[in-house]
Amino acid sequence: KNEVEQSPQNLTAQEGEFITINCSYSVGISALHWLQQHPGGGIVSLFMLSSGKKKHGRLIATINIQEKHSSLHITASHPRDSAVYICAAGGSRLTFGEGTQLTVNP
């Protein structure tokens, strides 16, 4: 069992749909990160959270420390949201999930 597990592995949605990606972890953490990786490979840090909920534009990230679970939500999804979304947990060192490939069709 991986220390950080994401679901689903692949997700296809229609433009405008509400999207949820889940992450469960078993490692001890100081923070949980959500990252976005585009086809070219570059990685952007979306969120770092240790409790509660954060929102940035159409993206919302939540974490439940007791249940060791985090979710990334995308509201009103758009084709430009198509990317791999990666959950990473840890403190000074990160353990990465295997990523969720999101495809949003127009």
Add this chain to the structure above:
Amino acid sequence: GAVVSQHPSRVICKSGTSVKIECRSLDFQATTMFWYRQFPKQSLMLMATSNEGSKATYEQGVEKDKFLINHASLTLSTLTVTSAHPEDSSFYICSAPTGGASYGYTFGSGTRLTVV
């Protein structure tokens, strides 16, 4: 915000040659740099951690003599793949913590290495 500039973005080299990848922190001091490798359809695998002014710490199974890491200054860390072979072909990406105790990270844009 904090930026890590990684070069080159893409390199093709012949077997047996060496390739150097640079990561520079542009507007902050990176005392630590993490180097990752990523195979297609897989997640990031930590190769080593470089610290300015001291020897890098390598993960189990990563050959120190093959993947030379130098962290000569607070703004520059380099990874040199020595005597490259086709199996070294991969995506390499660096990352530096930017948040101090808050553990924020910024990532380089990655280097796609192809060894022919």
